[in-house]
Amino acid sequence: MRRGFTQDHGTPNKPVTFLLYSGFTRNIEDALGEPEYSYHFVLNGFRAALAEIGSTIVITSLSEVDATLDMQEEAGAQCVLLCFMPPHQAPISARCPVFCVFAWEFSNIPDEIFEQDPRSDWRRVFACHGRAISLSEHAARLVREAMGAGFPVFAIAVPLPERLLRLGQRDNEALSGTIAIRGSLYDTRAHGPYPEQPVWTPPSIPSPAPEPIEASVADGPTEASSAAQPPAAPSRLRVSFGVSRYYALMWYRDAVRTLLPSVVTRMISTVGRFYTRVRLVLKPPVSGPPKDTTAPEPALPIMPPEDAPVAGIKSVEPLQRVALFGVVYTAVFNPKDGRKNWHDMLTAFCWAFRDNPDVTLVMKMAHHDRSTFEGMLALLLERLQPFRCRIITLHGWLDDDEYDALIRATDYYVNTSSCEGLCLPLMEFMSAARPAIAPDHTAMADYINEDNAFVLSYGTEYNVWPHDPRDLFRTMRHRLEWDSLVDAYRASHRIRLDDPARYAAMGRAARQVMRETCSVPVVRAKLDQAIRQA
Known part of the structure; x- marks a missing residue:
């Protein structure tokens, strides 16, 4: 059942506190490109606009919600939980109203249950929340198609800084x-x-x-650099092998992997990752022209193998x-x-x-x-x-x-x-x-x-x-x-x-x-x- 705000019941307006949660709690500089990393930027973008409506609190775990709710209720404020994540990762139940703030780019929303998780059917999540915020009109239209034309889904883009x-x-x-x-x-x-x-x-x-x-x-x-010889092209055999390896991998992923038992695909993936690590370790360093001691150091030296970390010194x-x-x-x-x-x-x-x-x-x-x-x-x-x-x-x-x-x-x-x-x-x-x-x-x-x-x-x-x-x-x-x-x-x-x-x-x-x-x-x-x- 949808939880509403106190204003809906005729009580005087209370100050609103927005609890913001993305589930992505890693250092963004170290985890750029990881799954759901973009929701870090979505949360930060919305925070500036929400701060002009009420106060904001960023929580790092859903276990913090109840304790935060108790403190805010004692202070006379009502809370709204905004989950910046795909709906299948959002909590289904909470003591306060919940908005799932999500992006979606395909032609329909997931409407089937898989891996025995009811949340994989997004319609169940939206029905429990009773509302949603999408980042585009495209996603909002898909939600209305699945939930009915009257479902309260709001298309709101991420606010950008004035700079x-x-x-x-x-x-x-x-x-x-x-x-x-x-x-x-x-x-x-x-x-x-x-x-x-x-x-x-x-x-x-x-x-x-x-x-x-x-x-x-x-x-x-x-x-x-002009005095040095230009870099030689790799041999045709080496290039042909690289191209063949790439297309063989694509063929396996597109045509073969889905036909194999999951235990076999996991084993192949493990072997592939091990082969990649070994190849990178055994790859000889790129050689350059003989060093001219009378010439200045080149502005762009060749990348050597990864340096080992030095104790007590952070690489910059x-x-x-x-x-x-x-x-x-x-x-x-x-x-x-x-x-x-x-x-x-x-x-x-x-x-x-x-x-x-x-x-x-x-x-x-x-x-x-x-x-x-x-x-x-x-x-x-x-x-x-x-x-x-x-x-x-x-x-x-x-x-x-x-x-x-x-x-x-x-x-x-x-x-x-x-x-x-x-x-x-x-x-x-x-x-x-x-x-x-x-x-x-x-x-x-x-x-x-x-x-x-x-x-x-x-x-x-x-x-x-x-x-x-x-x-x-x-x-x-x-x-x-x-x-x-x-x-x-x-x-x-x-x-x-x-x-x-x-x-x-x-x-x-x-x-x-x-x-x-x-x-x-x-x-x-x-x-x-x-x-x-x-």
């Missing part, structure tokens, strides 16, 4: 810039086009009282800086999430601009483990040769200033996902007046249109619910048309250079739709309405 809206107040301010990251950086212009594994700038182990560490990435070859990543010029395209995504479809993003970019050296694609990888993408990145770059456009990959944590610098240096944001529950990075760049290249399906339909983006074409295909261990086709997602992505790259480049008025108009339209969708005042009003109506 992002201020970044886009000046038109046409990109086409050059400098970005920095305290982590690892791979640049095809600085490191060469034929790495067996991407060549990364190394971490450093400072003294106990470290000075600021900075390393610059050259735009072109230095005297030291160096601050890497890289200068950008020309038209810059940026994407921020979790490379381990297959829905992001970053392979199409990279291949279409290299094909569209293979003869243009003044175009750059910056891919910020939102995952703490570099091994989730570096092998595939090396394989794709080797197979895409030759190309003259520039590819930069960033891996590490960006603070607000570094993230803002990345936005300022960007001309277009690129999204090639098969489905999206919200896509916070896309919204953040658009709020700073950066037009997009993106499809207008799922959650992106709320804010992507031809006024602010180059809209990609797509079809539909069968898919599975991502948390369903049965891997049964129960839902649909969208398959991007690769040719439309190539055309969008070329058209956007032409508009940026030849039609600055149209580019500026697209940026203003992007910023305006974000103000109307996810500014703090707009979200606060929607939250207040949801709380009063539920």
Whole structure:
């Protein structure tokens, strides 16, 4: 039975305390890309808007709810529990009203029970709560289809900070810039086009009282690097083996794994992980040219094997800086999430601009483990040769200033996902007046249109619910048309250079739709309405 607020029973209004819980309690810098990590950012975004309605308390465990409720009731306040998580992870019962705040990107919500958990059927969770908040109109519509048109589900996007809206107040301010990251950086212009594994700038182990560490990435070859021989391409046999191994793995996952007993698939997975670890340990270090003692140290040394931890000293990543010029395209995504479809993003970019050296694609990888993408990145770059456009990959944590610098240096944001529950990075760049290249399906339909983006074409295909261990086709997602992505790259480049008025108009339209969708005042009003109506 749905629990309501005291206002519903005619009693005087009481101050409201919002209990905020995401279930993701790890350090986000160390767990970036892990399951449900994005709800950390969703909770933090909503907290600013909720603080203007009542007080907020972030709880780290559901076991804290009852004790917190008792204290708040003694203080004369009523509580509302907001669970920022998928519905199948949310508590079904609580002593106070519960809102599940969730994102969903597929064509229907889970409506079957599996693994003997009633919550796997989301309709049961929504029926117990009696209300819900989705992050998009797409998800809200699916809930109404499953629960009935009158079910109180409220589509409310994550509020964005005002600083992002201020970044886009000046038109046409990109086409050059400098970005920095305290982590690892791979640049095809600085490191060469034929790495067996991407060549990364190394971490450093400072003294106990470290000075600021900075390393610059050259735009072109230095005297030291030009004297050295260019990196040799890997042998055809090695590349063929890598490609064959990749497609064999995809064939196993798509066609064979579901036919095998679970005990066999677990055993194969264990063997595969062990093989990967052994291969990384036994892999010889990348060799470079003989060191010239008369020449200065190179700005970008080759990445050595992982250093062993030093007792009592915490490893600190160096601050890497890289200068950008020309038209810059940026994407921020979790490379381990297959829905992001970053392979199409990279291949279409290299094909569209293979003869243009003044175009750059910056891919910020939102995952703490570099091994989730570096092998595939090396394989794709080797197979895409030759190309003259520039590819930069960033891996590490960006603070607000570094993230803002990345936005300022960007001309277009690129999204090639098969489905999206919200896509916070896309919204953040658009709020700073950066037009997009993106499809207008799922959650992106709320804010992507031809006024602010180059809209990609797509079809539909069968898919599975991502948390369903049965891997049964129960839902649909969208398959991007690769040719439309190539055309969008070329058209956007032409508009940026030849039609600055149209580019500026697209940026203003992007910023305006974000103000109307996810500014703090707009979200606060929607939250207040949801709380009063539920």
